[in-house]
Amino acid sequence: KQEVTQIPAALSVPEGENLVLNCSFTDSAIYNLQWFRQDPGKGLTSLLLIQSSQREQTSGRLNASLDKSSGRSTLYIAASQPGDSATYLCAVIEAGNMLTFGGGTRLMVKP
């Protein structure tokens, strides 16, 4: 059974710092990997999708990488802002488009 782990569980940084969120998974036979953002009391907003044939995807200040062989993905956030404060979730996508989620990283960016 696929298991997805996100480290750290919580992170607090001052505004302007570059930071890396980690996601690891146990079964490398995945189709894609998707990063989401969740604000308190809200739904999940898709940030980036990395297909299994890709090694990274970029959107603005966000860059996500994928290393299937080692079962790892990272989400890099450049020049963090208070508005980036949220919980970040990674999900691996397997057969049947099924998503398995990690526990999330709760990020606080302090002004």
Next chain:
Amino acid sequence: DAGVIQSPRHEVTEMGQEVTLRCKPISGHDYLFWYRQTMMRGLELLIYFNNNVPIDDSGMPEDRFSAKMPNASFSTLKIQPSEPRDSAVYFCASSGLREAFFGQGTRLTVV
């Protein structure tokens, strides 16, 4: 497209009552997922459909839970009878060839 639409946004009910949650997926998406989110267990997949057919319901906790997808634009998740431990946020998501999109969720409180 308005995205994945869930109703109601909030539901408070008494133990033993029947609860029905509703979801309208994004037009053209052929996968629909129901997830439950709690602080203790994070996001758990309950059931998912492909082309309106249930594919995997192994995450449905008990026989009190049932889900249907009568057509490509509508799905329901029913809990009968409801119990306090069912209190959680229930998310519906849909996907096509690429990334999954989530609704805003239904916050269910069973008292």
